[in-house]
Amino acid sequence: MAFAAMLKQLREEKRLSQKDIADYLGITRQAVASYELAKREPDYEVLKKLADYFDVSIDYLLGRTNCRDATAAIIGKNIDLIRGNLTYKELSEDISAKLGALIFPEMLELYARGERMLFVGTIKILAKYAQVRDSFFYTHNTPETYEREKELYRLEMSQQKMAEEIEETKGLLDFTGDVELKKWILKESSLPYIKLAKEIQDAGLPVEVFKPLINSIKNSNSKEDNKSMEE
Numbered sequence: 001m002a003f004a005a006m007l008k009q010l011r012e013e014k015r016l017s018q019k020d021i022a023d024y025l026g027i028t029r030q031a032v033a034s035y036e037l038a039k040r041e042p043d044y045e046v047l048k049k050l051a052d053y054f055d056v057s058i059d060y061l062l063g064r065t066n067c068r069d070a071t072a073a074i075i076g077k078n079i080d081l082i083r084g085n086l087t088y089k090e091l092s093e094d095i096s097a098k099l100g101a102l103i104f105p106e107m108l109e110l111y112a113r114g115e116r117m118l119f120v121g122t123i124k125i126l127a128k129y130a131q132v133r134d135s136f137f138y139t140h141n142t143p144e145t146y147e148r149e150k151e152l153y154r155l156e157m158s159q160q161k162m163a164e165e166i167e168e169t170k171g172l173l174d175f176t177g178d179v180e181l182k183k184w185i186l187k188e189s190s191l192p193y194i195k196l197a198k199e200i201q202d203a204g205l206p207v208e209v210f211k212p213l214i215n216s217i218k219n220s221n222s223k224e225d226n227k228s229m230e231e
Helices: 003-015 018-025 029-036 046-054 072-082 090-097 105-112 120-130 134-138 143-173 180-184 188-204 211-230
Strands: none
Touching: 003 018, 003 029, 003 046, 018 029, 018 046, 072 105, 072 120, 072 134, 072 143, 090 105, 090 120, 120 143, 180 188
């Protein structure tokens, strides 16, 4: 259905007059009549206002899709963005191979055309596949914003993993109330020392054997520091 017929249909469904639409757009009634008679084409701003007013997508207004839901149209464009040069069949197979989830190619195409609204679970599958947050699909995006979103997603996942690891180790460190010791153990730079301690323990060597050596090193370092200060 062309824009002229679609505008008239939407207006009549809401029982609005041409003057009602004209007042909303800030134009004359004659201009609205010209749109409905296909004697005049609206510019982008008019299309956007009408889409917002009737709660439909611009593509629906122009007869490019059968789905009225503006959100479905936005999601559809984002699906095509993450699809890239893949066919819908290839995209379906890639999702299945990487996530073990099945979304039929025919459904992916309907989603991309904005003719079907996705379930929340399907959005989550696509978001995980594309390495973006769920919210990505509900906003207008470009290849540039897609790349930025993937960077944010990787950072967020990294922080989440770190938080989970810290949470997992909390219980393991309950044996000591020394906060500074807990922080030291959790530092990546402490790992070689922890590994060395394990090797010493595995070898069956008592801790007391190393205390004289450590004290000797401390005293030697202290003397060197004092000598440097005197000089």
